Amino acid sequence: MNHPRRLLAGLAALALAGSAGLVVVRLQQGGSAPGSSAVAVEATATPGQLTTPQKVARKRQVDVLLAKRSTAVLKGDLKGFLAAVDPKQPKLAARQRLLFTNLRKFEFANLKYFAADERPTPTLAAKYGPTTFSTRVMMRYQLTGLDRKPVQTDLAYTFVRRGTAWVLVEDGAFDEVLSPDGHRQPWDYQEIAVVRRGKVVVVVDQGELALGKKIGAASQGAVDGVRRHWPRPWNGAVMVVAMSEPQVLSILWTSGNGAGWTIAAKAVSLYDGEPWKPHAGPPVSSRIVVNPAVRKDLDQDLLVHEMTHVATLPIGTRTPLWLEEGIAEYVRCASIEDDPQWTVDPYRKTVRTKYLASMKVLPGRQQFDEAGDRSYGQSWWITAYLVSKLGERGVAALYTDLAQHSTSQTAYATILKKHTGKTAAQLVTAVKKYKG
Structure with missing residues (x-):
């Protein structure tokens, strides 16, 4: 069997994965009593002149509206979800309606939005007036059966005070300052279809339900392959996103130097907490994102590679690249040869005759960037x-x-010496003599 690599020159690859988008918010709170904090905030003429108590009051009001929005999603209340969208903007309302439709296709164990740091937007202030409030909004959520703990991303929202209520007027005016996967979740683009197969959740475009079912079947087989050859516990829960939208979770589909390499699929790590801060611990969840260009060309063994990453990521992130990718390739190849009808002998021959002689070190980032095929094989x-x-x-x-x-x-x-009895250099020497 020819070796379908995760990194392939040009378009000779198969794979799966996906997730990310543009969450829009529509917020409204009922009228406020005279003398309330809402009136106190509205009374200030221009942004930047609010007192600290007024800013605290403003954030509290917006957080109340955001809480109503999350409740509306969980309860299936479309009217409540759309209650605070600017009625003067039908396109914004339409995006909100589509967002609600998509979100309802997932099963949230919990969902919470809250205002984070203010991001002044002078252009929008000139357009909408002195009460304009642009802020990063955190979306903290946990998908039932998929996420061990809540994960968190940031969104770009702009609100305006009209009378006694806040209204959502913009949903992406400062996306460029968000975290790389902010505002790019699977539910933030066109309408989607969500297919469930055991503990696997597959996300595809609404018109590609048959593809979603095909990926679901391949994914379940891949889960079984990982479990046979990765001896640590893994519950097999994973989301595979295979949409036509190329920006989901802000994936770059090329890697390496020169003309680059095409990435067929990638396991994306998700964390809780402030998205821009370094993450000290392992990820709390992950998604497999599939390159849109190859989403219709499915191969179970390629999914095995990515699902091995999903199974191993929770352990920690300090594993060297050669072992991180090596274990994924090992499980992939082993799962292929579980079937007596298939073999990776052609791949084995290529590695033995073409890649081993040039190996001088255990492959690191530089080696993978210079020659992806060679480094994966090694x-x-x-x-x-x-x-x-x-x-x-x-x-x-x-x-x-x-x-x-x-x-x-x-x-x-x-x-390395404790487990193998060898230094890195000694390991390279021994590996080059290994006949496979």
């Missing part, structure tokens, strides 16, 4: 060698130790 060969010596459980133990404790080059070297 990483697979290294991992297969380690499995031949340590077994799958032994390699999983090495992976876990590195993921959690490889905090420096010294720690990395110590962990």
